[in-house]
Amino acid sequence: MKTQELMITMSDGIRLQTFVYLPAGDGSFEALMGRCIYGVAQMSEEAGFWTNQGYAVVLQNVRGRHRSEGDSTGLNNFGQDGYDTIEWMLNQSWCRPHIGTIGRSALARVQIDTAFLGHRAHKAMAPMMLPFGMNLHFGGAYMFSQIPQWFYYCQSGPELKAYEQVDWMPHLYTLPITDVLDKIGGPINLYHQVLADPLNLNVWRSFRDDVFKTLTTPNLMVTGWYDHCATGTVDFYLKTIQYASEAQKRHTHLIIGPWDHGADRDAAGEYDFGPQAEADHHATEAAFFDYHLRGKPPAEPLAPVKIFVMGRNHWRDEDTWPLKRAVPTKFYLHSNGDVSGAWVRGNLSTTPPGEEKPDRFTYDPADPVPTWGGANSGPAIALPMSRGPRDQRLTLYRTDVLTFYSAPFETPLEATGMLKLVLYAASTAEDTDFTAKLMDVGPDGNARLLSDGLVRARFRDDYQNPSKIVPHKIYPYEIDLWFTSNEFQTGHRLALAISSSNFPRIGRNLNTGGDNERDRRFITAQQTIYHDSDHPSHLELPVVPRCKIGLELQ
Numbered sequence: 001m002k003t004q005e006l007m008i009t010m011s012d013g014i015r016l017q018t019f020v021y022l023p024a025g026d027g028s029f030e031a032l033m034g035r036c037i038y039g040v041a042q043m044s045e046e047a048g049f050w051t052n053q054g055y056a057v058v059l060q061n062v063r064g065r066h067r068s069e070g071d072s073t074g075l076n077n078f079g080q081d082g083y084d085t086i087e088w089m090l091n092q093s094w095c096r097p098h099i100g101t102i103g104r105s106a107l108a109r110v111q112i113d114t115a116f117l118g119h120r121a122h123k124a125m126a127p128m129m130l131p132f133g134m135n136l137h138f139g140g141a142y143m144f145s146q147i148p149q150w151f152y153y154c155q156s157g158p159e160l161k162a163y164e165q166v167d168w169m170p171h172l173y174t175l176p177i178t179d180v181l182d183k184i185g186g187p188i189n190l191y192h193q194v195l196a197d198p199l200n201l202n203v204w205r206s207f208r209d210d211v212f213k214t215l216t217t218p219n220l221m222v223t224g225w226y227d228h229c230a231t232g233t234v235d236f237y238l239k240t241i242q243y244a245s246e247a248q249k250r251h252t253h254l255i256i257g258p259w260d261h262g263a264d265r266d267a268a269g270e271y272d273f274g275p276q277a278e279a280d281h282h283a284t285e286a287a288f289f290d291y292h293l294r295g296k297p298p299a300e301p302l303a304p305v306k307i308f309v310m311g312r313n314h315w316r317d318e319d320t321w322p323l324k325r326a327v328p329t330k331f332y333l334h335s336n337g338d339v340s341g342a343w344v345r346g347n348l349s350t351t352p353p354g355e356e357k358p359d360r361f362t363y364d365p366a367d368p369v370p371t372w373g374g375a376n377s378g379p380a381i382a383l384p385m386s387r388g389p390r391d392q393r394l395t396l397y398r399t400d401v402l403t404f405y406s407a408p409f410e411t412p413l414e415a416t417g418m419l420k421l422v423l424y425a426a427s428t429a430e431d432t433d434f435t436a437k438l439m440d441v442g443p444d445g446n447a448r449l450l451s452d453g454l455v456r457a458r459f460r461d462d463y464q465n466p467s468k469i470v471p472h473k474i475y476p477y478e479i480d481l482w483f484t485s486n487e488f489q490t491g492h493r494l495a496l497a498i499s500s501s502n503f504p505r506i507g508r509n510l511n512t513g514g515d516n517e518r519d520r521r522f523i524t525a526q527q528t529i530y531h532d533s534d535h536p537s538h539l540e541l542p543v544v545p546r547c548k549i550g551l552e553l554q
Contacts, residue, residue: 001021001022001023001024001047001048001051001052002021002022002023002024003019003020003021003022004019004020004022005017005018005019005020006018006019006020007067008060008084008085008088010077010080010081010084010085011080011084012080014063014068014069014070014077014081015068015069016060016061016062016063016068016069016070016081016085017040017060017061017065017066017067017068018058018059018060018061018085019040019047019058019059019060020056020057020058020092020094021047021048021050021051021056021057021058021059022051022056022094023051023052023054023055023056024051027094028093028094028095028096029054029055029056029094029095029096030054030055030056030096030098030099030100030289030293030294031055031056031057031058031089031094031095031096031098031099031100032050032055032056032057032058032099032100032101032102032289033057033058033059033060033082033085033086033089033099033100033101033102034046034057034058034059034060034101034102034103034107035059035060035062035078035081035082035085035101035103035107035110035111035114036059036060036061036062036065036103036107037062037065037106037107037110038106038107039061039065039066040059040060040061040066043059043103043107044059046102047059049282050102053286055289055293056094056095058085058089060081060085062077062078062081062110063077063081078109078110078113078114079110079113079114079116079117080117082101082110082111082113082114082117083114083117083119086099086114086119086121086122087119089121090121097120097121098121098123098292098293098294099119099121099122099123099293100122100123100124100125100126100289100292100293101114101115101122101124101125101126101127102125102126102285103127103128104127104128104129104222105128105129105130105131105229105261106131107127108127108128108129108130108131108229109127109130109131109132111125111126111127112125112127112130112132112236115215115217115219116211116214116215118214118215118216118217122217123217123218123292123293124217124218124219124220124288124289124292124293125217125218125219125220126219126220126221126222126285126288126289127219127221127233127236128221128222128223128281129222129223129224129227129229129233129261130221130223130229130232130233130236131229131232132229132232132233132235132236138453138454138506139433139453139454139455139456139459139479139480139506140454140455140456140458140459140463140466141433141454141456141506141507141509141516142177142506142507142517143228143377143505143506143507144177144503144504144505144506144507144508145371145376145377145504145505145506146228146376146377171183172503172504175510175519175520175521175522176517176518176519176520177507177516177517178517178518209239209242209243210243212239212240212242212243212244212248213243213244213245215240215244215245215248216245216247216248217248218248218251218252218288218292219240219248219251219252219253220253220255220284220285220288220302221233221236221237221252221253221254221255222255222256222257222281222284223254223255223256223257223259224256224257224258224259224260224261224262225256225257225258225259225308225310225375225389225450225451225483225484225485226258226259226260226261226373226374226375226387226388226389227259227260227261227375228260228261228375228376228377228387229261230256230375230482230483231482233254233256234254234256234321234483237252237254237321238321240252241320251292252304253288253302253303253304253305253306254304254305254306254321255279255284255305255306255307256305256306256307256308256485257277257279257307257308258273258277258308258310258389259277260375260376260387260388261377261387270388270389270390270391271388271389271448273308273310273313274313276308276313276314276315277308277313284302287299287300287302288302303317303318303319304318304319304320305317305318305319305320305321306318307321307416307485308485309414309416309485309486309487310389310440310450310484310485310486310487311412311414311440311486311487311488311489311492312412312414312487312489321417322416322417322418322483322542323416323417323542323544325544325545326416326417326542326543326544327542327543327544327545328540328541328542328543329350329540329541329542329543330350330352330538330539330540330541331348331349331350331406331494331496331538331539331540331541332348332349332350332351332352332353332531332536332537332538333346333347333348333353333404333496333529333531333537333538333539334346334347334348334349334351334353334356334404334531335347335356335357335359335404335531336356336357337356337357337358337359338357338359339359339402339403339404340399340402341396341397341398341399341400341401341402341403342393342396342397342401342403343397345403345404345405346359346402346403346404346405346531347404347405347406347407348404348405348406348494348495348496348539349406349407352533352536353531353532353533353536353537354532354533355532355533356531356532358528358529358530358531358532359402359528359529359531360526360527360528360529361399361400361401361402361499361500361527361529362399362400362524362525362526362527363400363432363433363499363500363501363511363524363525363526363527364400364524365501365508365509365510365511365522365523365524366522367400368501368502368503368508369395369398369400369401369435369499369500369501369502369503370394370395370503371386371502371503371504371505371506372386372390372392372394372395372449373386373387373388373389373390373391373392373449374387374388374390374437374449374451374452374502374505375387375451375452375482376505389448389449389450390448390449391446391447391448391449392437392439392447392448392449392497393445393446393447395497396447396497398499400499400500400501401497401498401499402497402498402499402529403495403496403497403498404495404496404497404498405441405493405494405495405496406493406494406495407493408443408490408491408492408493409488409489409490409491409492409493409494410490411490411546412487412488412489412490412546413487413488413494413543414485414486414487414488414543414544414546415484415485415486415487415488415494415541415542415543415544416484416485416486416542416544417483417485417542417544418482418483418542419438419451419453419480419481419482419483419484419539419540419541419542420453420478420479420480420481420539420540421436421453421478421479421481421496421537421538421539421540422476422477422478422479422536422537422538422539422540423436423455423476423477423478423479423498423529423537424474424475424476424477424529424530424531424535424536424537425474425475425477425527425528425529425530425537426471426472426473426474426475426527426528426530427457427469427471427472427511427525427526427527427528428471428472428525428526428527429457429469429471429511429512429513429523429525430468430469430470430471430511430512430513431456431457431458431468431469431509431511431512431513431516432456432457432469432500432509432511432525432527433454433455433456433457433500433501433506433508433509434454434455434457434477434479434498434499434500434527435452435453435454435479435498435499435500435501435502435506436452436453436454436479436481436496436497436498437449437451437452437496437497437502438450438451438452438481438484438494438495438496438539439494439495439496439497440486440488440492440493440494440495441492441493441494441495442489442491442492443491443492447495450484450486451481451482451483451484452481452482452502452505453479453480453481453482454479454502454506455477455478455479455480456509457469457475457477457509458513460475460477460478468513474528474530474535476535481539494539494541496539498529500525500527508522510522510523511523511524511525
């Protein structure tokens with residue numbers, strides 16, 4: 001492998017530090033480009049793999065990184081800089097006019113920014129774990145755990161610190177939260193800009209739906225059920241299927257496995273989904289690029305959608321996402337009005353409620369329910385930011401958590417698709433949060449987290465036009481629980497946990513009705529959850545019918 005370091009000039013005169021890796025031998029090659037926020041060094045092994053496959057590889061530090069010139073917060077240049085670099089590549093004797101792009105997470109985002117500009121030589125992209133849309137926004141609240149970590153780790157300047165060196169944990173409870181990054185250092189202006197613009201997120205903006213009509217770049221997307229960027233990946237896929245050309249739809253593929261943001265092993269956490277959960281992403285990408293850059297048909301055609309069904313622990317190809325055959329099934333909340341943590345549990349069943357007493361709990365922002373597992377950013381083993389499918393019993397025996405369990409399933413039940421909870425609730429505050437966690441509970445009581453969600457009351461109807469709630473008034477709330485694919489085995493239970501916090505995954509609501517990001521005080525709130533005939537709180541589960549195919553039940 002031959003390596004060369006260059007400074008390439010962009011169309012506005014800024015020069016970017018660029019490394020070229022060429023296979024052994026002379027001639028021209030199909031090429032792959034990776035534009036790096038975290039530094040080229042983190043992709044050096046990647047370059048070695050692809051040059052061994054006969055591809056030329058160009059890795060580039062984006063603006064403000066290492067020796068690249070420009071502002072390190074210049075996210076608006078991602079697309080044009082990628083376009084300019086492809087133009088430069090085409091003028092090199094070693095590059096054929098068939099170029100693909102690679103990289104995960106923020107490196108995936110720079111790929112799609114370039115793809116929307118439609119360069120004629122950009123023939124394929126593989127954006128893994130794609131952050132897209134309002135990726136720091138969660139039901140109207142911030143993914144608090146990600147902001148001080150991600151912006152410090154990824155946006156702090158030319159030389160990046162290792163994640164483990166960012167000691168922000170002592171500052172978790174700092175108020176106002178705008179002071180968190182001020183205390184640990186980092187890009188203060190960018191951090192404050194994001195806090196001041198929580199919904200439009202101009203620095204990490206979405207694209208208009210109609211621009212998807214212009215996409216002409218075949219796309220291979222990979223994410224995991226426990227990836228904090230999963231909603232971005234799935235949203236990009238859904239918008240492509242809805243708005244893009246038929247050719248673009250045919251050449252767009254989505255793979256979802258039992259992974260967190262690492263995507264290259266079993267999901268971080270306490271569960272082993274078996275050896276089949278591991279995936280050779282390089283092999284999949286190689287077949288994808290060989291087809292679109294070299295015209296070499298794959299040994300096995302790549303399905304439009306490939307999902308890993310947890311619980312049953314196997315892969316399955318699908319034609320669409322979500323599955324058209326999945327049946328929305330309501331599981332209603334029931335209790336005698338005495339639910340208290342996991343000590344006294346309510347019930348979940350498909351029977352609508354009658355006259356039932358509501359359940360109550362107190363939400364104190366000084367003592368929030370701790371995050372344990374889930375779709376988090378950061379190290380897989382750091383506390384309290386452990387991520388993945390962890391046993392939730394650590395958090396269920398709190399009096400500010402309401403738990404509802406189904407009866408044990410007599411036959412396996414598969415839930416695959418989009419999830420939501422419709423919750424009728426009242427609060428003594430003018431603004432508050434309601435959270436939910438969905439779990440698969442085994443016969444031994446182990447409560448494996450499947451997904452979680454939140455709604456901030458002021459954003460219950462409209463993200464762009466928030467409005468306070470009237471204390472003690474009952475409102476219907478719809479909580480987006482993201483999505484999953486899980487087969488509940490015989491003897492297992494479906495479980496739901498309701499509270500008002502999941503910290504530090506989600507920033508605390510201070511219950512004042514004021515500016516949560518800038519307030520220095522908080523108040524407690526008394527929360528009431530209703531589940532009667534007039535207020536039928538329920539979980540909507542996409543149940544996949546079991547049908548006989550050959551000798552195997554699918």
